[in-house]
Amino acid sequence: MLAFRHHVFVCTNRKPDDDGCCAARGSEEVLKTLRAEIAARKLQGEIHVTACGSLGTCGHGPNLVVYPDGTWYSGVSVKDVPELIEKHLLEGKVVDRLAWLDRDHLRETIAENRAKSQAKKQG
Amino acid sequence: MLAFRHHVFVCTNRKPDDDGCCAARGSEEVLKTLRAEIAARKLQGEIHVTACGSLGTCGHGPNLVVYPDGTWYSGVSVKDVPELIEKHLLEGKVVDRLAWLDRDHLRETIAENRAKSQAKKQG
Numbered sequence: 001m002l003a004f005r006h007h008v009f010v011c012t013n014r015k016p017d018d019d020g021c022c023a024a025r026g027s028e029e030v031l032k033t034l035r036a037e038i039a040a041r042k043l044q045g046e047i048h049v050t051a052c053g054s055l056g057t058c059g060h061g062p063n064l065v066v067y068p069d070g071t072w073y074s075g076v077s078v079k080d081v082p083e084l085i086e087k088h089l090l091e092g093k094v095v096d097r098l099a100w101l102d103r104d105h106l107r108e109t110i111a112e113n114r115a116k117s118q119a120k121k122q123g
Numbered sequence: 124m125l126a127f128r129h130h131v132f133v134c135t136n137r138k139p140d141d142d143g144c145c146a147a148r149g150s151e152e153v154l155k156t157l158r159a160e161i162a163a164r165k166l167q168g169e170i171h172v173t174a175c176g177s178l179g180t181c182g183h184g185p186n187l188v189v190y191p192d193g194t195w196y197s198g199v200s201v202k203d204v205p206e207l208i209e210k211h212l213l214e215g216k217v218v219d220r221l222a223w224l225d226r227d228h229l230r231e232t233i234a235e236n237r238a239k240s241q242a243k244k245q246g
Binding site for chain 2: 002003004007009012044045048050051052053054055056065067068069070072100103106107110111114
């Protein structure tokens with residue numbers, strides 16, 4: 001029962017004193033551009049865009065994930081937005097050069113990031 | 124290429140002076156409980172949980188969405204978390220009493236919320 005063809009979550013997490021977080025790498029501008037382009041193309045009824053917290057691929061951002069397919073993208077810049085819309089969101093084809101194509105590598109990266117973050121919290 | 128069986132996004136949006144926003148309705152506690160229960164059940168490798176901004180069903184929260192199926196839930200409380208994990212995240216069955224079962228109603232609600240939010244920004 002999908003309400004939208006695609007739902008894009010863009011990480012806008014800001015970590016104090018961390019220049020590797022998505023916000024420090026320009027994710028808010030990516031989100032703003034994505035929303036503006038989708039509105040300009042009158043695609044808001046088909047493509048939903050939501051800001052989100054850490055996706056677990058910290059240090060590789062700006063990160064975003066596209067559902068229902070669950071494609072993770074990293075290192076996304078404002079200039080990549082039109083290609084992501086045209087290729088992925090409209091044609092349904094992954095933009096390989098920005099995507100995590102190896103699922104196991106993605107899962108390991110997220111697990112390592114979680115362990116690092118938990119170790120930091122504990123002390 | 125799904126990296127996780129389920130990816131849950133919990134809205135933790137906080138709107139100043141708005142007691143209808145998800146944060147004011149207890150969504151941070153829902154998120155914390157969900158994360159703790161998933162960790163306790165050692166499900167972190169299968170179920171990914173991320174905080175997010177407005178999902179567009181403001182005033183009905185705490186709201187969350189589960190992918191890849193794209194099921195929207197509203198009015199979720201801490202006591203609903205075990206049922207959501209067991210029924211939806213493990214058995215793959217929607218918890219009807221908390222879900223938006225009518226896709227068109229969900230889409231209309233989100234579109235109205237967007238229009239209201241844009242009017243507020245402009246005025």
